[in-house]
Amino acid sequence: MKVPFSWLKDYVDIDITAQELTDKLFSCGFEVEELIYVGAEIDRCVVGRIESMEKHPDADKLKICHLNCGEYGSNIQIVTGADNVKPGDVVPVALEGASLHDGVKIKKGKLRGVESFGMLCSGEELGINDDWYEGAEVNGILLLQGDIPLGTDIKKVVGLDDYIFDISVTANRPDCQSVYGIAREVAAVLKKPLEPLDLAYDAAGFSTCERVNVSVEAPDLCPRYIAHYVRELKIRKSPQWMRRRLALCGLRSINNVVDITNFILLELGQPMHAFDLAKVSQNKICVRRAQDGEKITTLDEKEFKLSNENLVIADGSKPVALAGVMGGLNSGITEETSEVLFESAKFERANIRRTSRKLGQKSDSSARFEKGVDAYTTGVAMNRALNLIETLGCG
Structure with missing residues (x-):
């Protein structure tokens, strides 16, 4: 399980280094399989401002830039072929002797007879996309935003100055799979206080049961099921901080609603799911055993033929999710979604394990459910989701 150092600091005032914390975790029974410095491959890449620019005398497509990189030099000459930069732009600068994401080493050189003492960098050369820093996927040099001191290590700007603890959580500690x-x-x-989660939200003047009929026909396989209806949602990009958190843990951003469910999976260890309620037949959600021969196509576009041993979430006519494993493609969130039913549940872990293995379908959710999720966290997770919906202005 990947745990970012910066994320832990949101909840605990940590005043020791990542390596020292690794030793502390070992001492209390947690195996840190690897401590990863996220920006390890990048060195001597800093923030610079283009002070002036002139055409290359012998190449129409090249420009000679003069950059101020703070303590590293106020007039660094770099030749570039990028066509999306101009004087005044603040950009990542790989100085002479720098190392980039792909292993390239930057040396002083000459381009058509003009000396160049570094390179202007794109997001790709830093190994990042828009989830790390908005604009990183542009076809050209990454343009930095805001008032950033010149000479600042670029890793601090784009989120690469962080550590990841890759922790092996044993089966007897499902409470720590988050x-x-x-x-x-x-x-x-560390004998420090734990910052409580913000679970507050303003309840709307309507109830879930007014919009959708929720029932559980297999309580032996689903001892707790919480559903909450949210309307007038606005599907858009998640804020940068959330997208970066997901990226640090190896997940890609989808949209604000799906990202919230994935964020909570990582933060609390509670898998959640969101159904597009407009696609739910007869306004019904039922947790039941599958009918023999019933089929479902999951979000990854794989079709499965089910049996009575499998647990599904169904609407009035069909399965809309393979319970505890993955949602159905027929009820997924899209840009047109405006009504959502959030799900937070506790499923019987042996059943999820059998379903996952028999169908050959694994997911981050099934891995959590197989180890066990406590009933209390299902409610906490739902409140946290509703808090984030409100805080992020999703609906």
Whole structure:
């Protein structure tokens, strides 16, 4: 399980280094398989401002830039072929001797007879996309925004100055299969307070049961099921901080609603799902065993033939999710979605394990459910989701 150092610091005042914290975690029974410095491959890449620019005397497509990089030099000459930069732009600069994401080493050189003492960088050369920094995927040089001191290490600007703890969580500690669960242990070992989660939200003047009929026909396989209806949603990009958190843990951003469910999976260890309610037949959600021969196509576009051993979430006419494993393609969130039913549940872990293995379908959700999710966290997760919906202005 990947746990970013910066995320832990949201919940605990950590005043020791990442390596020292690794030793502390070992001492209380957690195996840190690897401590990863995210920006390890990048060196001597800093923030610079283009002070002036002139045409190359012998190449129409090249320009000679003069950059101020703070303490590293106020007049660094770099030749570039990029056509999306101009004087005044603030950009990532790979200085002479720099290392980039792809292993390239930057040396002083000459381009058509003009000396160049570095390189202007794109997001790709830094190994990042828009989830890390908005504009990183542009076809050209990454243009930096805001008032950033010149000479600042670019890793601090784009989120690469961070550590990832790759922690092996044993089967007897399902309470620690989340960032907040590890933060709780860190608080205990450092004898520091644990910052409580913000679970507050303003309840709307309508109830879920007024919009959708929810029932559980297999309580032995689903001892707790919470559903909450949210209307007038606005599907858009998630804020940068959330997209970066997901990226640090190896997940790509989809949209604000799906990202919230994935964020909570990482933060609390509670898998959640969001249904587009406009695609739910007869306004019904039922947790039941699948009918023999019933089929479902999951979000990754794989079709499965089910049996009575499998647990599904169904609407009035068909399965809309393979319970505890993955949602159905027929009820997924799209840009047109405006009504959503959020799900937070506790499923019987042995059943999820059998379903996942028999169908050959694994997911981050099934991995959590197989280890066990406590009933209390299902409610906490739902409140956290509604808090984020409100905080992020999603609906």
